[in-house]
Amino acid sequence: MSPYVRTVKTASGARAVQIVYSSRRGSREIEHIGSAHDDAELEMLKAIARQRLAAGQEELDLGLDDGPAAGGPLEIASSRMEHLWDALSRAYAALGFDAASAGDEVFRQLVLARVIEPTSKQDSLRVLDEAGITSVSYATVKRRLPLYAADRWRTALAEACAAHARLGPASLVLYDVSTLYFETDAGDGFREPGFSKERRLDPQITIGLLTDASGFPLMVQAFEGNKAETHTMLPVIGAFMTAHRLSDVTIVADAGMISEANKRAIEEAGLSFILGMRIPEVPYVVKQWRREHPDTQIPDGHIFIQPWPAAATQSRRDQMIYYQYRADRARRTLRGIDEQVAKAERAVDGQAPVKRNRFIKLTGAAKSVNRDLEAKARELAGLKGYITNLPGVTPAFVIEAYHRLFEIEKSFRMSKHDLKARPIYHHKRESIDAHLTIVFAALAVSRWIEHRTGWSIKKFVRTARRYRTVHIRAGRHRLTAADPLPADLRDALNQIHGREGAH
Structure with a gap:
């Protein structure tokens, strides 16, 4: 390609400055820089064109095409x-x-x-x-x-974010954690080895992030790298509620964030929640449905509802548990079970080394495939549990609110990748x-x-x-040029x- 600058008249009578990229094969590409309505604008546009051809040179000699320029090269004052x-x-x-x-x-x-x-x-x-x-x-x-790094500074930013999000008692807040590792060998009480989201053994810190339902950040807090995830949520939420004098918000979190102690503490604080929950056993309502519908596949998207009222001795609100069955989730889970059971069978037969596999049962030195566990896992395939203490809400609202957690996952991805949050130099x-x-x-x-x-x-x-935007000095003139958007x-x-x- 052999680029050059040319000036042509437009239909309106203005003079257009263009960069022409021509090839030996006869093809041409034309880049329009702009249209000038007087000599000063024309010189400015030529300067911009020369700047592009010169790949960022600070001085642009406009006499290369049109003979010596009377005023010499134009100066770019700023870009x-x-x-x-x-x-x-x-x-x-x-x-x-x-x-x-x-x-x-x-x-x-x-x-x-x-x-x-x-x-x-x-x-x-x-x-x-x-x-x-x-x-x-x-x-x-x-x-x-x-x-x-001061608490006062960080609190002021969090208050600004909360005001922007317009939080109120009915607001959903999402909570999740991640880890940031350091390339160092020894811990120091803060940077410590722990459970790593990235499967690393390096010292790390644990980051708790609180966002609104759209993933907009509300508060971030750093914890020791070996601090359990379940022990990070309440300090973050408690600090946020205190700082903003909120009486109640609805916390949305995954099952991994919640222990029984966490759930009790949330209740004691008078907060509402929508939480994912682990399903260790086939729920009673699912067993009952299967008894009433023998040899029938659970319909895709079917939701089982199980009330969980508070006992007279319990100081908590009534809760509701929803179990949703999804055919696609069942398909993926069953495929994983088949793969794990096949590996367990090869290990039991001595055809493969014994690795971590939940379907291998060890009794002393004897190995066997845990068929009871396999059967239970297959019965649970496709089911996902959700629990809430919100009164008068629909199953669809609860499940949709829980699925908003993808927004906080997106914020974590943005902070860790687009914004490179890992504090390498600190x-x-x-x-x-x-x-x-x-x-x-x-x-x-x-x-x-x-x-x-x-x-x-x-x-x-x-x-x-x-x-x-480029500012150019042309004699007594100060010209402003900008690329067309x-x-x-x-x-x-x-x-x-x-x-x-x-x-």
Whole structure:
């Protein structure tokens, strides 16, 4: 390809500046830079075209095509990712983070730089420079980090998020945990080996995340890496309820988060819940249905309802348990059972080594396949349990609320992958907490952008960062040029800024 710049007249009488990419085969591609209505605009557009051809050179000699330029090369005064930065700043302000951080510009820059490109705090200054933002020094960043780890700072951000989510007594809040590992050999009381979501043996920390029903973050808290998941939920929810003076919310969590002690503590706190539950035995209502419908397959989507009233000696609300049967879930579960039983049979016959397999029964030195357990597992295939203490709700509401947990899983994926939450460069707890505060705020900004535009944050950043605003000095003139925006990005920016014409 041999690109060159040309000027052509348009039907309206303006002069259009274009970059023409021609090949030896005779094919051409034309990139339209813009249309000029006077000489100053024409020189500006030529400068933009030369900038693209010169791959970012700071000085652009416009005399290459048209002879020596009378004024010499034009100077690019500044180049800025204006559309992207303004959109992220709008999200930051809309969430109330300006007020929550008392206008702290260092924190704002670190949060928005992390959305653009997650990297170390020091390298964030390079990201800001590439975005055309004048940043503070790294020494200033290091001095400010301890402030961002303080409970007061994190509480102010959580209050802003809660106000944005408009939480009330009937609100659903989702809770889940994940782990972040460190590349170090020894624990220090905070970074400790424990059960890893990523199946790693390295020291780690456990992260508890609380979101609203849409996955918008409300609070994040770090725990020791060896702390049991079931022991993290109540401290997070208790701190959140106290900070925001909420009398009740409905907690939605998976079965792995809940122990009997947790459930009792939730009840004692007067909170509502919708929880997934383990099914160790075939429920009575399922057995009864099968007795009444012998040789009949449970219909796909059928829901069994089992009331669980409180005894006179129990200080809890009446509860309701729902068991839903799904044919697709049964198919996947039965396939897994078949594979595990086949492996167990090979191990019992001495054809394969004995590995962890729940269907292998060991009696002294003797091995056998646990057929009773296999039969029970097949009876339970396809069933999923849900329990709630909410009065007057439908099974569909309970199951749909539980399935909202995919939103918090999405937020975890965003924070761990798109925002690279793992605190690689931090070793002290204060530094780790400050890092997680920045990631938390960046996650909130990202979810706000996604909600407003319908785009993933990755797509929005990748698209918007390509369109820069350039300021050029041309003699006594100071010219502003900007790449033309595609229609879909223009619509997304309208959604963010709430302009007329936005959907």
